[in-house]
Amino acid sequence: MLRVGLRALFLVLVISTPAFSQLNIVGEWAGRYHEDQGDRVPGDVNGDFTGVPINEAGRRYAESWDVRRVNLLEHQCQPYNLAHIYRGPLQFRIWEEKHPATQEIIAYKIFIGTYMQSRTIWMDGRPHPPAHAPHTFMGFSTGKWNGDILTVRTTHIKKEFYRRSGIPSSDLTTVVEHYIRHGNLLSHVMIITDPVYLSEPYVNSQEFGLMDRGNQNWLYNCEYKMEVPMDQTKVPHFLPGANPVQDEWAKKFGLPLAGVWGGAESTYPEYMTKLAANTPATTLRSGPALPPRPNEVHTEVEAVHVQGNVYMLVGAGANIAVQIGDEGVLVVDTGVATMREKVLAAIRKLSTKPIRWMINTSADADHTSGNETVSQAGQTLNGNPADIIAHEGVLARMTELNRPITERPLNTYFEDGRDFSFNGEAIFLYHFDGHTNGDSIVYFRGSDVLVAGDIFLTTTFPVLDLPAGGSVDGLLAGLNKMLQITVPKWLQDGGTYVIPGHGRISDEADVVEFRDMVYIVRDRIQDMVKRGMTLEQVKAARPTLDYDGRYGVESATKFVETVYKLLSEKK
């Protein structure tokens, strides 16, 4: 017995050998601001683009940035994203979550006082979410120890900024962090890759001191305030070349503007020669090629739970929404023809109740080619195939295109909207002339999910189908309506989820960026039309430059052409 006890004691002694402090990153940490203090703390930033390897698109975005944009209610309470939040004044707390049986570290948890953001760094080897998963301001993180360095990789980050001067970070940003501890000093390195706005990785590092005494300043309470009456549908921005404050910072410190916004080249030692000679022009480097847009038609259809009663089907062309409940099944859009049987099978996996209702958000073939299959498999209370609801513009368009009668929506509406109840929740349809003249957005009030159709996309610029009555102003009206409906949760992630016509699950922050983009590009083209520029001149001026990397040059060309046509005709 004594021997057993001693062996146990031995084991306890060995296991409880004092830990190297360098590896324990648990604790409360507060920032030390000995680098970039002017930008990070007081925020003296108008026109400070230094040290960031921005590309042309990043510079255009920053030049257009008007800080009054944060007066728009949807922007007021948005937190910094991961690529930015460690650069502001902050303190954070790290703790471990361990498996109760094995004591393995499952995750590091981080609570950041600024904006009260919470992070989880998964250490259990789980994969990152698929491309269609929603993004958050802190993203999805996985970690791995490399000796005494904790390396963390984060994806699925929402668009925000690298600096308060308007240097944008896109939602395709990936952040690699390294955590290194020496005594009571924690060094944090970020290596940021952003194919949209950076020409090469942006590296920065910051120090944090272990807080001996807990600071109570952990709360951040943001309330929306309208301090100055302003039209919430107008997006403040500066037209290219018209930013009155872009050289403010350069002038203040006596630096040449070419150096201040010099991008990657200006971060290398040899640039000092150019700086000394006040060489005016610096060519911003382009970034690496963007990954190709993934094919939206997969071999299988996947059902993803969005929220409440609503699921999203991906892999059949345009996104499909399915609402299930006691009363049956409602399907919004039905995908491409080649996948219709698989769409039906995916619906049947979600629910075996009858498919009662279908809604088409437009007449497009990639949204409606499974109509017949799904409808025929369903049944109304009267025993007919499932009813297809759509704006009358959809029926008119399908008729014009000689689509089979069994694919056409015969339960149409012509008013601005319609509502009804199904599966215990109110469902609202709102009509807009956006992508076509028959667009509907569909809101499931109980589930708090909005189905956008092609009024909102995360994959390309908007597609304005002019023969089908598309309208940029109507599209903006639809997006503004969506912003009225969507409400984010308190800390700005989630809340109302939005299923776009194409792309990933989104929330209000994604919609507002898309709305802002459409508004700004329309304004630029409008200004060029007013100045009598031809379409070729407008294209050469690249009014979509700051968004081309995000939505693709090919769809940019079409978008510019259609907006130019619409605005020229209006003139």
Next chain:
Amino acid sequence: MKNRLSAFVITVLVGLAVGSVLFAQGRGGGGGVAQPARTAAPVDLTGYWVAVVSEDWRHRMATPKKGDFESLTLTAEGSRVANAWDLAKDDAAGLQCKAFGVGGIIRQPGRLHITWQDDNTLKMEFDAGTQTRILNFDRTKQATGEKTWQGHSIAQWENPPGGGRGAAPVRAQLGNSTGPIAPGGGGRGQRGGPALASSLTQGGSLKVVTTNFREGYLRKNGVPYSETATITEYFHRLPSEPNEDTWLLVITTIEDPKYLNGAYYTSTQFKLERDGSKWAPTPCKTAPPPK
């Protein structure tokens, strides 16, 4: 029975004592040089490295205006000295290298060339100001003679936990964890196991403490550090990035009660270059600040 028990207790105590000794050596804490530093290196720092000036750009790429001490909290004496900065006077007095001394050189835009001078000495050359630092792993080498811009540096490896080169990382948990490597873990080589990959990038760092240096500038515009400052640096080679970039992080702490209120922390990034084709030594020279 009693004898067996005593033997067991003695075994436990000896085991713990040996473990403690090995633990200390594993952190580079042993006296003298147990094995050549080059052999003991847990990480390879050699090569040509270029500073990527993504932070404090206006303080580093350009010369800030006199009196611009942003982010530094100077003592009254520090402010007095900084406000008295006169670039022309420095140049006339042959003090052009004051901004290229050990307290400021790492923040100068430039390239760093790290090589082994011998098995126990790392040589760190800077093309900015054509400066050279000698990092001695042999602690018996004492600073001698006049103070210099780069001073006398003593280096030691900070090995990754679980042992240095030749030791397998030890997991923090019981079982076949894929979790983090254990704190402690038993010291250098105690658990044995296969050697680390030849790239030697799996953690570990170089700690450097420098003394016997001349007074210099933290920033080009005459913000001073004194001869009595304590300068401690950690050099980390970070795990390679997906695009194959390799970064060196230099964490610097400068404590100087004469001129600074509190410690001054910076961390500076360098990227590994393929070769020395861009190596361009220049003399110590500070451009005048903008008017």
